[in-house]
Amino acid sequence: MVFALEHMANGLLVGSYYIILALGLSLIFSLGGVVNLAHGAFYALGAYFAFEIQRRLGFLGAVIVAPVLVGMIGMVIETLFIRRLYREDPALTLLFTFGLAMATEQSLRLIWGATGLPFPMPGMFRGVLLIGDFIYSYYRLTMLGVAAIVVIGTWLLLNRTPFGMIVRAGTSDPEMVRALGISLRPVLTAIFGLGIALAGLAGVMSAPLAGVQPAMGIEILTAAFVVVVIGGLGSFWGVVVAGLLVGVVRGLTVFVYPPAAEASMYALMVLVLLLRPRGLMGEKVARLE
Amino acid sequence: MTSDPTRAVRPMTRRRALTTTAAGAAGFVAASQLGFPAIVRAQADAIRVGHLTPLTGFLGQLGEYAVMGATMAVDEANADGGALGRRVELITEDSVNPGVATEKAQKLIEGDRAACLIGEISSGSALAIADVANRLQTVYFNTGANSDALRGSNCNRFMFHVEGCNTMYTKTIGLWQQRQGLIDGAKWYFLTADYAFGHDLYRVSSKFLEENGGINLGNDMVPTNTLDYSAYILKIRQANPDFVYINLAGVDQTTFLKQYNEYGLDYPLAGGVMDTGPFWAAGLESLSGHWQSLWYHGLDNEASQAFTQKFVERYGKPPENQAWGEYVGTQILLKAINETGGTDSMAIVEYLEGGPEFDILKGRPGKFRDWDHQLLQEMYVVEVKDPSAAQDEWDIFEVLEPQPGPDQDLELIQPSKEENPCSMA
Numbered sequence: 001m002v003f004a005l006e007h008m009a010n011g012l013l014v015g016s017y018y019i020i021l022a023l024g025l026s027l028i029f030s031l032g033g034v035v036n037l038a039h040g041a042f043y044a045l046g047a048y049f050a051f052e053i054q055r056r057l058g059f060l061g062a063v064i065v066a067p068v069l070v071g072m073i074g075m076v077i078e079t080l081f082i083r084r085l086y087r088e089d090p091a092l093t094l095l096f097t098f099g100l101a102m103a104t105e106q107s108l109r110l111i112w113g114a115t116g117l118p119f120p121m122p123g124m125f126r127g128v129l130l131i132g133d134f135i136y137s138y139y140r141l142t143m144l145g146v147a148a149i150v151v152i153g154t155w156l157l158l159n160r161t162p163f164g165m166i167v168r169a170g171t172s173d174p175e176m177v178r179a180l181g182i183s184l185r186p187v188l189t190a191i192f193g194l195g196i197a198l199a200g201l202a203g204v205m206s207a208p209l210a211g212v213q214p215a216m217g218i219e220i221l222t223a224a225f226v227v228v229v230i231g232g233l234g235s236f237w238g239v240v241v242a243g244l245l246v247g248v249v250r251g252l253t254v255f256v257y258p259p260a261a262e263a264s265m266y267a268l269m270v271l272v273l274l275l276r277p278r279g280l281m282g283e284k285v286a287r288l289e
Numbered sequence: 290m291t292s293d294p295t296r297a298v299r300p301m302t303r304r305r306a307l308t309t310t311a312a313g314a315a316g317f318v319a320a321s322q323l324g325f326p327a328i329v330r331a332q333a334d335a336i337r338v339g340h341l342t343p344l345t346g347f348l349g350q351l352g353e354y355a356v357m358g359a360t361m362a363v364d365e366a367n368a369d370g371g372a373l374g375r376r377v378e379l380i381t382e383d384s385v386n387p388g389v390a391t392e393k394a395q396k397l398i399e400g401d402r403a404a405c406l407i408g409e410i411s412s413g414s415a416l417a418i419a420d421v422a423n424r425l426q427t428v429y430f431n432t433g434a435n436s437d438a439l440r441g442s443n444c445n446r447f448m449f450h451v452e453g454c455n456t457m458y459t460k461t462i463g464l465w466q467q468r469q470g471l472i473d474g475a476k477w478y479f480l481t482a483d484y485a486f487g488h489d490l491y492r493v494s495s496k497f498l499e500e501n502g503g504i505n506l507g508n509d510m511v512p513t514n515t516l517d518y519s520a521y522i523l524k525i526r527q528a529n530p531d532f533v534y535i536n537l538a539g540v541d542q543t544t545f546l547k548q549y550n551e552y553g554l555d556y557p558l559a560g561g562v563m564d565t566g567p568f569w570a571a572g573l574e575s576l577s578g579h580w581q582s583l584w585y586h587g588l589d590n591e592a593s594q595a596f597t598q599k600f601v602e603r604y605g606k607p608p609e610n611q612a613w614g615e616y617v618g619t620q621i622l623l624k625a626i627n628e629t630g631g632t633d634s635m636a637i638v639e640y641l642e643g644g645p646e647f648d649i650l651k652g653r654p655g656k657f658r659d660w661d662h663q664l665l666q667e668m669y670v671v672e673v674k675d676p677s678a679a680q681d682e683w684d685i686f687e688v689l690e691p692q693p694g695p696d697q698d699l700e701l702i703q704p705s706k707e708e709n710p711c712s713m714a
Contacts (some may be wrong), residue, residue: 114353116570210544254520262512
């Protein structure tokens with residue numbers, strides 16, 4: 001029983017990683033209306049930038065600078081390309097982001113090679129903490145802290161700032177917002193940049209744990225989507241709850257039956273969608289309920 | 290969901306949603322099957338060698354070294370006049386997965402008229418290639434796939450193995466551990482990659498453990514491409530073994546090693562396979578323990594050092610054991626073509642079965658065993674270096690000893706006739 005508890009506690013820590021990973025995707029989808037298949041590509045880009053930056057500025061420098069750089073690239077992409085596709089068939093943004101993902105992965109392979117790059121665990125986060133008989137690595141506790149900051153920061157941005165007010169208004173009634181004379185264009189660019197920056201941040205945080213290699217983006221893309229879907233499309237807190245839930249379920253599956261560990265999040269998604277098609281906290285989808 | 294957040298709502302009908310997803314999915318699947326050959330133009334007079342290796346996926350980083358090794362061998366051969374006075378042409382294809390590997394093997398033999406095939410790292414894809422080679426009666430040199438079954442129940446007359454098999458890897462480290470008294474009465478916990486290669490390796494390694502008095506505490510089957518090992522590491526800690534034995538491959542090795550180091554558990558690590566590339570990617574400070582190596586750039590024999598130096602001059606970094614595999618395999622293949630005076634498959638097969646010795650850049654020459662076509666060769670027990678003693682990021686191992694020892698029979702680490710059911714009738 002104690003063992004199971006330890007796995008659940010660990011699952012919460014793992015869940016905090018899923019939150020950082022999926023939150024950006026959810027923001028871009030809920031507030032920007034774009035299904036971003038390039039999410040994984042920016043995640044990988046964040047890790048690669050961090051690899052280069054941490055050699056000069058250390059890990060803390062990388063954590064701050066890499067997501068900002070990736071976010072800026074995201075904003076450029078939104079301004080140059082995505083913006084033209086809003087009016088078009090949704091399939092086009094899907095195809096564009098998908099193409100972008102593939103092009104990015106191959107570029108990473110071309111520039112840095114197919115071999116995994118060694119990314120050391122930053123010295124200040126090494127070591128483990130023992131609480132009773134439960135063991136926690138400092139790095140993962142730090143990741144929990146980062147996730148908390150990200151969640152709270154984003155919530156404050158969306159709910160306590162004028163910018164956030166415009167974003168939320170733009171989601172529910174863009175016509176009225178335009179009628180009031182507020183342009184949503186820069187808002188969308190900013191949201192896109194924020195979501196992409198979060199993807200990059202997730203990549204940076206994962207680098208000491210899983211290394212840096214060109215295929216890393218494709219691998220986490222489905223996980224990010226699953227978390228967003230379980231949480232419910234359009235819901236902020238849904239992503240948070242779903243991330244933690246996926247982490248815990250995965251941890252318990254490893255404890256009980258490891259071969260199903262990777263499949264467990266999909267089984268969870270199927271279960272949630274069967275019982276509650278909108279996702280845990282998503283907006284009601286009239287057609288399905 | 291609005292398609293344009295700045296304008297009026299454009300209804301996304303159900304049909305549109307379905308066609309969108311279908312188009313996306315179909316595009317995804319189709320695109321992921323694509324791979325393009327590195328060299329396309331074929332000369333009428335050239336000898337074409339078809340090279341299949343995974344360039345994408347979790348073995349992709351090894352595939353990159355494979356291409357470097359094969360390319361260097363072919364370029365050297367051509368600089369020396371080619372084979373039979375004709376130019377040698379290497380056609381490399383990304384094998385991706387067993388299905389794609391089958392198609393590409395066929396294409397290389399029938400379309401590009403390759404005289405022979407070489408390569409592959411994934412045991413699943415190697416099996417697929419072996420079937421094609423057997424059917425189309427073309428020699429195939431396996432330079433990277435480890436499963437015993439390829440030399441055993443799936444053996445065929447046209448396939449030769451330059452790479453070591455799981456039993457060789459297991460016995461290389463196992464015999465050393467046994468001599469150190471680390472096996473008898475010791476409790477081992479296993480982590481195994483949940484696919485054909487991992488299962489085969491677990492079968493071989495757990496059998497060796499139990500035959501030598503060890504205790505199997507348990508095994509966890511880990512899905513490939515697992516990114517988070519924290520739960521598995523917790524289980525290891527809860528089981529409290531004497532040793533942790535990992536049967537993981539490629540990127541998974543890197544990820545596990547980093548995270549095992551993150552938790553700082555002090556159970557010694559060992560494993561059923563060791564590829565230098567993933568260990569480099571983990572970084573020296575994440576590594577510990579004693580491992581087995583098929584070939585390492587730090588070996589001090591002359592031929593090995595010469596190869597390493599040429600490789601570094603050309604590519605700016607030292608060769609990984611996969612580069613060695615392709616390099617040596619290509620050289621042996623071309624030598625066989627020269628010696629038999631042609632590219633007739635059966636002639637090459639019979640020549641190699643005759644047991645000629647080859648310089649394989651090791652202390653002792655290698656030769657193929659005639660009944661299962663495994664290259665008999667020494668392997669090495671290596672120890673992770675102390676970071677203070679390392680001269681660069683690739684200098685991670687101290688070579689302890691060759692296995693088998695210089696006076697011992699090379700058959701010592703091979704599966705015996707009882708263990709290997711290969712029959713090529």
